[in-house]
Amino acid sequence: MKTYKLFLIAFFTAALAFAQQADYTKEPGYFSFDKLMNYKSGDLITEVYLEEPLIKMVAKMAEGEKEGVGEAIDALKLIRVNEFMVEKNDIEKIEKEMASLDGNLQTQKWSRIIKTKKKDNYANVYVKSGGANEYVGLLIAAIDKEGKVTLVNIVGRIDLDTIGKVSKELNLPHMNKE
Amino acid sequence: MKRKKSFEINDKLIDKIISAAYGDANIFDKLEVYFKARNNNEVKRLLDSYRATAEEVHQLGEEEYEDRSIHFRGTQNGIVEESYNSFITDFLTIIFSRSTASLAVTIFIIAAVVATLFVYRPQEQKYSQQEIQIADRQTRKALAIVGKIFNQTQSTLEKEVLSERVAKPIREGIGIVNYLFNQGTKQ
Numbered sequence: 001m002k003t004y005k006l007f008l009i010a011f012f013t014a015a016l017a018f019a020q021q022a023d024y025t026k027e028p029g030y031f032s033f034d035k036l037m038n039y040k041s042g043d044l045i046t047e048v049y050l051e052e053p054l055i056k057m058v059a060k061m062a063e064g065e066k067e068g069v070g071e072a073i074d075a076l077k078l079i080r081v082n083e084f085m086v087e088k089n090d091i092e093k094i095e096k097e098m099a100s101l102d103g104n105l106q107t108q109k110w111s112r113i114i115k116t117k118k119k120d121n122y123a124n125v126y127v128k129s130g131g132a133n134e135y136v137g138l139l140i141a142a143i144d145k146e147g148k149v150t151l152v153n154i155v156g157r158i159d160l161d162t163i164g165k166v167s168k169e170l171n172l173p174h175m176n177k178e
Numbered sequence: 179m180k181r182k183k184s185f186e187i188n189d190k191l192i193d194k195i196i197s198a199a200y201g202d203a204n205i206f207d208k209l210e211v212y213f214k215a216r217n218n219n220e221v222k223r224l225l226d227s228y229r230a231t232a233e234e235v236h237q238l239g240e241e242e243y244e245d246r247s248i249h250f251r252g253t254q255n256g257i258v259e260e261s262y263n264s265f266i267t268d269f270l271t272i273i274f275s276r277s278t279a280s281l282a283v284t285i286f287i288i289a290a291v292v293a294t295l296f297v298y299r300p301q302e303q304k305y306s307q308q309e310i311q312i313a314d315r316q317t318r319k320a321l322a323i324v325g326k327i328f329n330q331t332q333s334t335l336e337k338e339v340l341s342e343r344v345a346k347p348i349r350e351g352i353g354i355v356n357y358l359f360n361q362g363t364k365q
Contacts, residue, residue, distance in 0.1 A: 046319065
């Protein structure tokens with residue numbers, strides 16, 4: 001009886017310990033947007049949050065489309081996109097926040113690969129290296145003149161070349177209007 | 179003359195005598211040993227002998243040793259080996275010296291393997307076709323947003339940076355050359 005109880009306790013403890021959902025926040029390529037999200041006014045314009053199991057299903061669908069696309073998507077663990085508006089008064093504040101973030105990211109071994117700042121437009125792209133010629137995280141922080149903030153975080157093994165090609169070839173009409 | 183009762187002093191009786199001497203025996207054994215000791219000199223002698231030893235044993239106090247002396251232990255061969263006084267060693271000793279703890283750990287490991295194999299499975303079957311299609315659209319949208327930012331930065335580089343900072347000075351330079359060239363041909 002004692003052994004039986006012990007087995008049940010051990011089983012449920014182990015089941016809980018091992019059946020937990022993956023914690024993406026511990027991934028090296030993960031970045032929390034929370035600080036920047038505080039400036040959000042109104043609803044999110046775009047919210048994408050895709051976890052590994054679903055991404056794998058999408059990758060299967062994409063396998064036949066173009067060489068390397070399925071594989072590139074399959075290697076991803078998390079895709080997060082948040083687009084939202086900020087008040088006009090807050091544009092300058094969030095730009096400052098992004099500038100401060102820029103310093104922090106670089107101390108956390110994120111490498112900035114693109115930095116653009118022209119009139120009322122600000123966009124930074126970072127990658128996190130996971131070893132030789134391999135990236136484990138992609139981060140984009142951008143704001144345009146209307147105050148639309150775009151935050152993207154892709155976690156997983158990132159093939160920049162394929163993702164770059166796929167991104168440019170994707171046909172989303174509303175994207176091209178801008 | 180009253181004869182003293184004779185009986186065999188066997189191992190069982192000796193165990194009872196030892197227990198009585200050390201004070202571990204139950205009340206019936208104590209009484210049995212007590213009466214037998216009264217009637218039998220050999221039993222009495224044994225009891226007295228064990229009592230004396232027990233007293234000596236009980237008088238032994240705890241002694242403190244330096245950590246260093248605990249770290250080293252001698253083997254039967256006289257070779258001194260170093261034992262590691264680490265947390266892991268202590269932990270393993272606790273686990274394996276107690277059968278319950280050892281059993282619990284074994285069960286936990288088995289349960290972990292079972293749970294991993296049967297409980298934690300990829301959630302592939304959990305998604306409906308519609309959910310996958312939505313995810314597909316969202317993935318494309320996310321990548322399109324990435325592409326848009328890349329395109330914007332590329333166009334900024336080509337149109338503004340290159341034209342303003344490179345092409346303009348080149349144009350001006352060519353203008354100066356043309357001007358000088360024209361001036362030269364006029365003269």
